[in-house]
Every structure is written in structure tokens, then in C-alpha cells.
Amino acid sequence: MEYKLYHGNSTYLSLEAVHSHIDKLKKESTLTSIDILEADLKDSKEIVDFLASPSLFSTKRTILIKRLYRNKEKNLLVEVLIKILQEGKSNDHIIIWEDQKIRSNTKYYKFFQKNRAIEELNELNKKTFFTWLRKELEKHELKIDQSVIKKLAERTNYDPERCKNEIEKLRLYNQNKIIREKDIEELTADTLEEKIWDLTDSINIQDKEKSITILEDLALQQTDANYILSMLARNLRLLYLTKTLDEDGKGYREISSLLKIPPFTTPSLIRASKQYSEEKIKLLYSKLSNLDYQIKTGKIEPNLGLTLICQFL
DSSP, X not given: OEEEEEEOSOHHHHHHHHHHHHHHHHHHOSSOEEEEEETTTSXXXXXXXXXXXXXXXXXXXXXXXXXXXXXXXXXXXXXXXXXXXXXXXXXXXXXXXXXXXXXXXXXXXXXXXXXXXXXXXXXXXXXXXHXXXXXXXXXXXXXXXXXXXXXXXXXXXXXXXXXXXXXXXXXXXXXXXXXXXXXXXXXXXXXXXXXXXXXHHHHHTTOHHHHHHHHHHHHHTTOOHHHHHHHHXXXXXXXXXXXXXXXXXXXXXXXXXXXXXXXXXXXXXXXHXXXXXXXXXXXXXHHHHHHHXXXXXXXXXXXXXXXXXXXXX
16 A cells, blocks of 8 residues: 655645646556545545445555545544554555645654655745746756746746746747747736735835836736735735734744745845834824825825825835
């Protein structure tokens, strides 16, 4: 009996690894059936009976168990699962996928770790994203310059799922497997999220000229001013919370986890928060609230209001 547990705080990457594992098994044997157990939705007895009963149609099964740790009787199921795996009486290949990170001090985690049958896939920071991206490009034998890789990452907002979809699009478009900057500019949309991040970054480093330029670009794209305003307010809230947590002695990873933000954005937020006093953040938040009221009551043109307030942010 073969088995493996996939977990981590990146559900996309962990599930992608599961599908790659299953595809590999399909290529290795045409006799293997694929059975999927949605363990969080099924009764524990039904799950145990299925795992304990042999297949009627093939000598070997591949069983994908999803979200077992979300079942209300997870402790019982973990005990039974471990017992079945230890006995190893069948030829089944069991793959378990959890849509969360399993704590390392649990019996569940320790069993799979001890047997070297566990893979943890977590959200990527900028450094690990580029490592992942290069592997994806190599997998498809695509050739691309370093500067162009950076552009692709920025255009897809460092999102693995979105980036993989763009890679597939670029692969189909370029039969010679050479990706040029103009290909990315033509085929990959410049995301709104990227523009908003650029705006908040320029505000955080007090680059008023760049902030105004980005606002003008967003206006030309007819971006909803209310959305921009909400993102500016969100940025101020993050600055305030980051400042508070940093002063309480919290580290980068803990701040990122508590605020549920990408790890690579935390250092810049900490640096920016040190330039703002608590009083200034509250004052700016008050100005944003006032601008929101003026826009909604028609007292000021939205884009003009945003341009004026950026002088203070």
C-alpha cells in the first residue's frame, strides 16, 4: 500500500500537486481506478467501510480523500486511517488532500512525516514565486529572458493560478517556444490589482508624483473611484495594524498571518508604517471618510477628489 498526504496554506498549489500525482499514476498503470471521497461531507462509517472494502473491478485502486480533517469525527477517522495504512493489506494507493496546513504536533502529521509521505505547499513569496515560475517555464520548455519573467510575474500579480493560465496561453501562441516582452504585453492583461498595489506602494514611500501618474492611468481606464478609495482606506488600516503589531514585537511572518496579506508585502508595510504616527493615520482616515461623503453627495468630482487627497497621503 502506498500513501501520501498533501497539505499547506496554498490550496491551489497543493491540489495541483495532487493532480500531478494522479496523472503520473494513470500513466504508470491502466488498471488503476480513481475514487474520490469528499471526507468532510460523508459519514465516518461510510468512509471507513469504503477504505476497508476491496474493489470489485480492479486489483488496485487510487483513492483521493479530500478534507478529512474537516470531518466532525476527524479524530476517529485519523485513528482508523493510520491503522489501515500501517496494516497495508491492500494494493490501494491512497492520496489525502487537506485544504489547510496541518499542525506538526498532531498524530496525523507525525505519522506521515515519519514515513516520508507528506508534502507541504504554502503561499509563495516573491522569491519562491520566481523559483516556481522558472520550473513551470522549464516544464513547457519555454525560453524567456529574466526581465521578461519579471514582467509576467507582475502582470499576473504573483498569482500562481493566473500565471499558469497565462503560460498556457503563451505556449499555444508561440510555436517556437520563445516568449518575448511584446508577447506578454499583447496577450497578458495589465491587472487592476497590480495598478492598485503600485498606487499604495508609491503612497507608502511618499512618491507623490508617481501616485498622481498612476491615478491618472486608472482614471483613463475608467476605474471606479469608489473602489480606489476603498483600497486607499484599506492601505491605511493595514498601516495602522502593521504599526501596532510591529511595536508589539511581532515578526514578519506573524504579521503576515494575522493580517492575511502576502508575506512579500509585509517588509514594505513595516517600513512605511514607521513614517506615520498614529495621529496622522487617524487624520488621513478621517479625510478619506470625508472625501467618500463628498463624492457620494456630488459635492466633488471623484477623480479630482482622489488627486487632491493624494497630496496628503
